[in-house]
Amino acid sequence: MDVLDPATGKPITTVCLGGKAEIDAAVSAARDALPAWSAMAPDARTQCLLKFAGLIESQADDIKQLSILDGGLPDMIGDSTAWFSALFLRYYAGWPSKLTGQTLPSSPNGLAPSDVLAYTLREPIGVVGAITPWNYPYGMEILKIAPVLAAGCTLVLKPAEETPVASLYLAELALQAGIPAGVFNVVNGLGEDAGATLAAHPGVDKISFTGSTEVGRHIVHASAGNLKKVSLELGGKSPVFVFPDAKLEQTIPGVALAGFMMSGQNCVCGSRLYVHESIADEVASGIAEFMKSISVGPGSDPANMIGPLISERQRDRVEAMIGRARDNGAEAITGGHTLPGEGWFVEPTLFRNCSSDMEISQQEVFGPVIAMQTFDDSQDYEALAALANDSQYGLSGSVWTQNLETAMRMTRLIDSGQVGVNTHAAMDPSMPFGGNKQSGWGREFGEAAMELYTKTKAVTLAWT
Ligand code: NAP
Ligand code: MG
Numbered sequence: 315m316d317v318l319d320p321a322t323g324k325p326i327t328t329v330c331l332g333g334k335a336e337i338d339a340a341v342s343a344a345r346d347a348l349p350a351w352s353a354m355a356p357d358a359r360t361q362c363l364l365k366f367a368g369l370i371e372s373q374a375d376d377i378k379q380l381s382i383l384d385g386g387l388p389d390m391i392g393d394s395t396a397w398f399s400a401l402f403l404r405y406y407a408g409w410p411s412k413l414t415g416q417t418l419p420s421s422p423n424g425l426a427p428s429d430v431l432a433y434t435l436r437e438p439i440g441v442v443g444a445i446t447p448w449n450y451p452y453g454m455e456i457l458k459i460a461p462v463l464a465a466g467c468t469l470v471l472k473p474a475e476e477t478p479v480a481s482l483y484l485a486e487l488a489l490q491a492g493i494p495a496g497v498f499n500v501v502n503g504l505g506e507d508a509g510a511t512l513a514a515h516p517g518v519d520k521i522s523f524t525g526s527t528e529v530g531r532h533i534v535h536a537s538a539g540n541l542k543k544v545s546l547e548l549g550g551k552s553p554v555f556v557f558p559d560a561k562l563e564q565t566i567p568g569v570a571l572a573g574f575m576m577s578g579q580n581c582v583c584g585s586r587l588y589v590h591e592s593i594a595d596e597v598a599s600g601i602a603e604f605m606k607s608i609s610v611g612p613g614s615d616p617a618n619m620i621g622p623l624i625s626e627r628q629r630d631r632v633e634a635m636i637g638r639a640r641d642n643g644a645e646a647i648t649g650g651h652t653l654p655g656e657g658w659f660v661e662p663t664l665f666r667n668c669s670s671d672m673e674i675s676q677q678e679v680f681g682p683v684i685a686m687q688t689f690d691d692s693q694d695y696e697a698l699a700a701l702a703n704d705s706q707y708g709l710s711g712s713v714w715t716q717n718l719e720t721a722m723r724m725t726r727l728i729d730s731g732q733v734g735v736n737t738h739a740a741m742d743p744s745m746p747f748g749g750n751k752q753s754g755w756g757r758e759f760g761e762a763a764m765e766l767y768t769k770t771k772a773v774t775l776a777w778t
Contacts, residue, residue, distance in 0.1 A: 315502075317478060320386030320622040321612035321657040329478045332501035334511045337470065340499035341517040344441045344468040347496030352438045352466035356410035363407035363463060366491035367400040370452075373487065377452055377480075382613035384479040385451040386624055386658075389616040391576060399456040405743035406460035409764055413465065422774055429778045435771040438466035439543060440519030442767060443512040445505075445533070446481075447525045448474035448624050449579045449680075455481050457758060458522050459488075459498060465767035470499045470518070472509050474525075476624050478502040505529065516540045522766065523547070524581075526678075527706070527752045545756035545766050547581070548749055549678040550709030553702040554584035554738060555724060557715040558592050564736065565714040566600035572712065572738035573684035574608070574662040577620055579628075581753075582710035582732070582739035586675055587664075587686040588701060594666075594688045601664050601684075602648035610659055622658045623681060629658035632681030639665050639674040644685065670704050678707070695720075699727035708750030712738040731757065 316325040332340075351359075370377065374396035382392045415434035421427040444458035455471060462469045473481040481500040488498045501508050509529075513521050513536035523533045524547040537544045554569050572584030589597045611618035623629045633652050640646065649663030662682040668675050674685040689698060702711060702724075712734040713724040721735045731748045734740050741747065741759075748757035756766055 317384060319383050320624050323656055326383050329502050332503040333507050336501045337508055337511040340470040340501050341515050343496040343499055344470050345517055347494055348441060348468045351468055351497045359410040360407045362491055362493045363403050366488055367403035369487045369491055370396050371400045380479055381451050385477045386622040388613045388619055388621040390619060392613055395452045399452050402456050402460045402743050406464040409464040425776050429776055431775045433773050435773060436768045437771055439767050439769050440467060442467045442469050443518040443521045444469055444471045445509050445523045446473050448476040451477040451480035454524055455484055461763035462767050465764060467767050468497045470512060472501055472512050475504055510536055513537055514539055518542055546754040547758060548754045549707060550581045550753050551586060551678050551705050551707045552582055552584050552710035553586045555713045556589045556597055557720055558590045559716045560714040567604050570601045570604050574620060574682045577623055578682040579680050584712060584738050585684055587684050588689055591688040591690045598647045598666055605648050605662055620662060623660055626658055629660060632660050632679055635679050636663055642672050644668050644674060695723045695727060703729045706752045709753035710739050
């Protein structure tokens with residue numbers, strides 16, 4: 315399969331497409347490697363992960379260039395890729411020695427308390443199948459690889475077809491880091507073939523999926539055969555509220571970037587903007603003005619903060635959604651066009667006059683499009699929460715205000731897995747991340763990910 319550079323539309327390399335035979339081979343390699351890897355002394359796994367992190371950092375420039383070529387990332391995000399990956403690996407490198415159980419004050423089965431010890435063991439869940447999207451190559455993969463390996467599990471990774479290079483490179487570095495062959499396996503291939511085979515595979519104990527809500531549903535069905543455990547990080551349509559007391563000089567760039575960073579190809583993107591009517595003109599024209607300072611173009615030029623969309627198909631989809639939003643009465647305050655020339659670029663687009671029933675307010679665009687609405691003093695916090703929560707999704711959200719009561723009430727009322735005050739989509743390895751409603755099942759990052767990849771065994775030990 316050709317791998318295309320989204321900034322030019324031209325092939326950069328080719329990769330092999332794996333199918334059922336390759337998934338079978340990879341799952342069996344992961345099964346074979348599981349006993350030794352899970353029985354390894356915690357410190358030995360820690361050392362492997364630390365070495366892996368160091369190798370990634372030592373290749374930061376290659377990784378940056380590859381993520382720009384393969385994933386169409388802007389220079390600034392490309393710069394963060396190796397750093398982010400190493401940060402996650404180091405965080406999880408500390409976990410093998412902290413996967414503890416509990417001793418319990420229990421004396422079951424009529425045993426005398428003096429004759430029994432009840433305790434729990436924390437065990438790796440087994441062979442994990444990981445399926446990832448294309449929007450942040452290296453990062454998306456490391457979010458799975460790091461906790462899975464720390465937990466003592468082995469892994470078969472099926473990356474997105476649009477960004478197959480990152481995982482191959484990571485697999486090579488993993489071997490150099492001393493992670494034994496078979497522990498971390500990569501099969502490039504198509505979702506409906508390699509992905510679906512992995513999701514349904516009887517030799518897989520758990521699927522960790524990141525991608526669209528639609529494919530998430532397929533994963534759930536496919537997993538039913540052996541009732542494997544499933545966690546899902548899915549789409550979003552996250553609300554952003556700007557109150558009249560917000561500091562506009564920080565709010566305007568903040569909400570613009572919340573919507574447009576990574577060309578909106580970002581699950582946590584703040585794509586629904588609700589602004590108090592008293593400042594709506596100022597915020598809308600402020601975003602339009604700010605966007606004049608942000609250039610759109612290939613990530614190979616560090617001046618460009620906004621890169622291309624990942625594929626021609628995605629560009630066409632976003633273009634069609636922009637057209638329908640216009641037809642339905644939304645007004646483009648800035649942007650609204652596809653850029654001519656090579657590559658798949660769409661101008662960051664702010665729509666005003668949106669309403670909650672419009673497609674642009676309900677469906678994830680996964681492109682640089684913000685749908686803005688206004689609110690007024692007649693709407694209390696509950697009414698604003700109803701606006702925020704009028705969505706099948708519940709991934710992220712933010713509230714921009716200097717008022718403590720507004721911040722506290724809104725953060726409690728918004729139904730999402732994360733919410734920011736005067737910041738959007740804060741990410742840190744220690745903070746749990748995941749979605750409510752149709753944005754997902756479970757939480758990744760932090761200790762929460764250790765729950766995803768381990769299982770608890772209750773042991774009762776009697777000595778009479
Ligand atoms: P996608 O189409 O759902 O694909 C995700 C992965 O699933 C790809 O590897 C894909 O393979 C594979 N796949 C497709 N059909 C499959 C099937 N029937 N069985 C098993 N696997 C299958 O998503 P995408 O277009 O790559 O990425 C965009 C979506 O990801 C957006 O909805 C976005 O919100 C979501 N996302 C969520 C998060 C989060 O953490 N919540 C983070 C990033 C992105 P192919 O590449 O071959 O199609
Ligand atoms: Mg896809």
